[in-house]
Amino acid sequence: MSDDRELRDLYQEVILEHSKKPRNYGVLQSADHQAEGYNPLCGDHYTIFVNVKDSAISEISFQGSGCAISRASASMMTQALKGKSQAEAEALFTRFHDLVTGHGGDANALGKLAVFAGVSEYPLRVKCATLAWHAMRAALRGEQQAVSTE
């Protein structure tokens, strides 16, 4: 049964704050990796820009539009990934995915990202929470085609 408590779990203050004032928002000129995430059914559309230096993410940003969940997720992802290696980014991707799909995992290892745990109660919103993450992974892997989570 969903009630206001579950709704507040989904739309936590931190999430709303990030969706209104996203961090690392904008085009990263001369990014050496970038990829697009697009969910045509709902219209969420983001581009992720990444610069890798000494095998670590030195700069990361995103641009685009979408719902509060997808936007906050993109914003907090960019914060979490700065300074991480590609392997660490992939590992965080998996942990985050497990969290929002309700497959458990170590919420502590996710730090601030643990606020997205509420998404697991809303299976239809998983695609929103993971869109930027899929685009980030595609960018690091050098995939050309736009990714979708629909």
Place this chain on the structure above:
Amino acid sequence: MSTVAKTPHAIQPEFVAYDVQKVREDFPILHQQVHGKPLVYLDNAATTQKPFAVIEALEHYYSRDNSNIHRGVHELSERATNAYEKARAAVQQFINAADTREIIFVRGATEAINLVAQTYGRKNVGTGDEVLITAMEHHSNIVPWQILCEEKGAKLRVAPINERGELVLEEFEKLLTRNTKIVAVGHLSNALGTINPVKKIVKMAHAQNIPVLVDGAQAAPRMKVDVQDLDCDFYAVSGHKMYAPTGIGFLYGKARLLEAMPPWQGGGDMIASVTFEKTVYNRLPYKFEAGTPNIADTIGLGVAVEYLNNLGVDRIEEHEADLLAYATQEVQKIPGVTIIGTAREKAGVLSFIMEDIHPHDIGTILDSEGIAVRTGHHCAQPVMQRYNIPATVRASFGLYNTRDEVEALARGIRKVREVLG
């Protein structure tokens, strides 16, 4: 009947108030709680709920009459055939077609449009020719024509809409040229609620001998459709949007055109005789109904049509017009809400956006209140592009919705602001 009408104080059936609470009792699905709140189903443009009569017709068919049609000599086959053809007659009368031969059963409006594109279209549209549609079409009335145009080297032309979401008739008329081989236009826009002036459109096109297909998926459950009065050449309908099962719909086509069209799919039932040298096709409508059809759901469609007739389509139209007007008034009062689609002739559909709040977030919060709406592009991406928005929230009304539900919707939208700040 006529003597009753002369008595000034006599209550004629059409003056009996529309009893929506009684109507609701016919729909078992409505009586449930969603997330602890009474279900408020406002996604009728996507699909409608089914009355007991339709559900029972399916059960009755499968438990009593199931058999193949048009071939057996046994009792069950006769019952199934009769019920199937009775549905055709019901549909014919419902849209006032001249003849039952003009009603082809298909999976839905999408299949009906594809059928016309692939038969009439392939035969009559060639290199350099044009197909004319409007900027408010559903993807199902865009893509079949794109496929045809690509195959034939023809051009898809699109008549523009204005800011209200109304077709710009002068521009439409200008786009009718001697290269235009067919016009395809929606009767009622699923994304905006706009009612197109189909009769005028048909007149304009016919003045240049261009046939017109009308996508009636949203109009058929919401307003009186008279294909002879409209004088359209084809009319496409989905059963599931008019309280019938999914997977069934129909194509109306003028007999003269259907006769001249090549068949679409080959198989059983659509033939008169088959040898390896030559096959003679069956007469209308069977020429276009290859293979064992969706018998049960067709019977369900016939029952849904009867149900609508009993309620009275004009009264349904009036009831929904009241709901739409009330919803428009209540939703407009909410700060930050913009209604998308403000055509003067409008029915059934209320699309809106809220500043800085994405439709999906609105949809989730409304759902937590038990309110089912559609969020997204509504299979009309060009319409979204026209308004430069990614998506809208769409509340769409049905014959069982109430003013209380409209109020629940307005409360739900106010809650969105509360939750998201």
